[in-house]
Amino acid sequence: MSMLRAAAMAPLVLSMANAFAAGGGHFRLGETHVDAKYAIAVVRDRGYDDGAQTFVYLGDFPLDAAKVAAAFDPEDEVRAELGDRAGGYVRICISADSSECGMFYNRKQPDDSFNTSGYGTFGLDTFEPGRVAGGWELKEPESFFDQTYDFDLRFDVAVTPLPGKPLPADGGEPGAAYRAWLAALAKGDVAALRKLGDSEHAYRFPEDDAAQVKESIKDLRDGTPLQADIARGLVDGDSAVLWVEGTDRDDIRRRGRVRMLREEGAWRFAEDDLESVDD
Structure with missing residues (x-):
């Protein structure tokens, strides 16, 4: 062509x-x-x-x-x-x-x-x-x-091409873990966030620094949807990518990708790449 x-x-x-x-x-x-x-x-x-x-x-x-x-x-x-x-x-x-x-x-x-x-x-x-x-x-x-x-x-x-096999419409287990991460972030549930974030997020939630934890939650909430619709996803071994869309705390529509990693047998949030969407 x-x-x-x-x-x-x-x-x-x-x-x-x-x-x-x-x-x-x-x-x-x-x-x-x-x-x-x-x-x-x-x-x-x-x-x-x-x-x-x-x-x-x-x-x-x-x-x-x-x-x-x-x-x-x-x-x-x-x-x-x-x-x-x-x-x-x-x-x-x-x-x-x-x-x-x-x-x-x-x-x-x-x-x-x-x-x-x-x-x-x-x-x-x-x-x-x-x-x-x-x-x-x-x-x-x-x-x-x-x-x-x-x-x-x-x-x-x-x-x-992008590697991986398609996930179910709801994102399967990685999708469920991402929704749990969003819920914990919205509530400020630090104990849950420690479990639902990957190993690279451990420094954000130290046991002995409440100020650091508070600042981490504030930073993570910025631009993150309160809830998200999962359009599709791919899983490749212990890594998964979700394509999501949702509205953040400032009523701004966000759309893009989320990466989830499976660590110690559980899916955990690793990072995202979201942009604002014009309604």
Whole structure:
């Protein structure tokens, strides 16, 4: 299925598809650059109105597509895999409608990063559930303060989907645990919150610091629904993602994702990624 957004890209994208089995090209910012030798593509579905996005990562080091796809925030996993090595990557965001939704450049040793959108020529030759191919090119360097940047990036790569099996309509056991977490948070039930939050939340509810507990409850309530409707969910081993919607204490409608983890045989709240929804 052709998704080219610029006719001028057609010969370029089609001719380069066979030249780069996965990824190729470069991104340059001032004196730093990344050679895009490797490429992966993953799905990011935050449950927002703009639909699922495809993230194409091109870098000078190999990435684990399965781990990146499974991460609640793919960027966290990519940064972890980059580590402190000398090198870097470029992330291309593709919206559900096949338009670009931004480019992010990041590298280490020397350290540099940069965001851009709307510059150069972006086009897709293939945009299917299992594969994406295309390119993004900026031939004439653009100025950014006292530096210039340019790029010529190509990719033809399988898209790794979100892992996991669908949960029941109510979210199953992870959904029940999330609803219990919301109820405990609304009541300020500290004993329940200690049991229903994952191990990373333990510091929020110390036995000997009432002020810290009070502040933690206040912070956790901010932007959190009092109750939530669970639209769908996926479970992958001891991790589950729920897509939820509900109204918070300020009567603001919230929608997005929740991550639940199974620890010591029980599902516990780990984190969420919610945005306000216009009624």
